[in-house]
Amino acid sequence: MKIEFSGVTVECVSGDIASQADIEAVVNAANAQLRPGGGVAGAIHRAAGPGLDKECRPLAPIKPGQAVITGGHNLPNRYVIHCLGPVYGVDKPEDKLLADCYRNALRLAEENAIYSITFPSISTGIFGYPMEAAAETAFQTIRTEILSLRKVKLIRFVLYGSDALAVHERYLGKVFEG
Numbered sequence: 001m002k003i004e005f006s007g008v009t010v011e012c013v014s015g016d017i018a019s020q021a022d023i024e025a026v027v028n029a030a031n032a033q034l035r036p037g038g039g040v041a042g043a044i045h046r047a048a049g050p051g052l053d054k055e056c057r058p059l060a061p062i063k064p065g066q067a068v069i070t071g072g073h074n075l076p077n078r079y080v081i082h083c084l085g086p087v088y089g090v091d092k093p094e095d096k097l098l099a100d101c102y103r104n105a106l107r108l109a110e111e112n113a114i115y116s117i118t119f120p121s122i123s124t125g126i127f128g129y130p131m132e133a134a135a136e137t138a139f140q141t142i143r144t145e146i147l148s149l150r151k152v153k154l155i156r157f158v159l160y161g162s163d164a165l166a167v168h169e170r171y172l173g174k175v176f177e178g
Contacts, residue, residue, distance in 0.1 A: 001169040003176045008146045010139075010155045010176065012168045017120050017158040018047035021076035025069075025117045027105050029125065030082040034060040034068070039125040044080060048073040052080065064091045065100030069108045079114060081105045085123030088130070098123055098134060099141040106145045109152050116154035121164055135168045139175035 002011040017026060017040060029040040034056035036045035045052055051073040059068045064086045072078050083105050086097035101122050109117045119138070123129035142155060157172075159165045 001172055003172060005143065005176050006146050006149075008149060008153055008155060010142060010146075010157075010172060012157045012159060012165060012172055014160070014162065014165045015158050016043065017118060018043045018075060020118045020156065020158060023077055023116045023118045023154070023156060025079040025081050025109055025112075025114045026072070026075060026077045027117065027119045027122070028080050028082045029120045029122045029127075030062070030084050032061040032063070032084055034062065034082050040120040044075065048075045048080065056082065065097040065104065067101060067104035067108050069112060077118075079112065081108050081117070083122055085127055085129065088123065088128040094123075094129065095133070095137050098129065098137045102138055102141040103145055106142070106149065106152060106155075110149055113151045115151060116156070117152060118156040118158050121157065121159055121168065124164070131164060131167045132171070135171035136175065138168075139171050143175055 028044045031037050055070045062084045064084050067083045070080050083101040085101050086094045124131050124134045
C-alpha cells in the first residue's frame, strides 16, 4: 500500500529490511548499546558486517527515543539510523518515546539530505509494544513531521509477516486518508 501526502510517498511492504537496495537509509530498531542482537538489529548487523558494530561502539549508549546515524557498511544502503524504542510497560511515557524515535530518525535523515528511508515496526518485537498502538503512533508522528520535510521524499515501512503488514496498511489508510 502506498499513499502520497504533501509531496512525500509513504508505503508499507513485507520483506527483509536489510535488503532494501533502492533506499538510502535503513532504520535499525537498536538496543541501547547499539550492538548486534536478535530481530531487526541482528539482521541489519549481520548484513552490514563487523564494521557497523565497530562504528557504533563510541556512539553508545543511547536512551529510548534517541537516534544516531552511521554508515551502511556492507548493506545496500548508504546510512543506518539507529533508534532505541521504548520497552512497553517499562519506559514511560511509551507513546512519546516511540514518537521521538520516528521524529528523531526523520530529522537525522533531513539533516543528512537523505531522500529515502525505511523503518521497521519499532518496539513491537521483544520490547512488547502492541502492534496496533505502535502503528498508529508511527503514522501520526510521520504525518506531522512530513510537513517540515524538504529532502525526504520516500518513507517505507518494511514489515515482517502478513499480520504486521495488514495492521500497518490499515493505520496508514486511517491516519492519512481518514
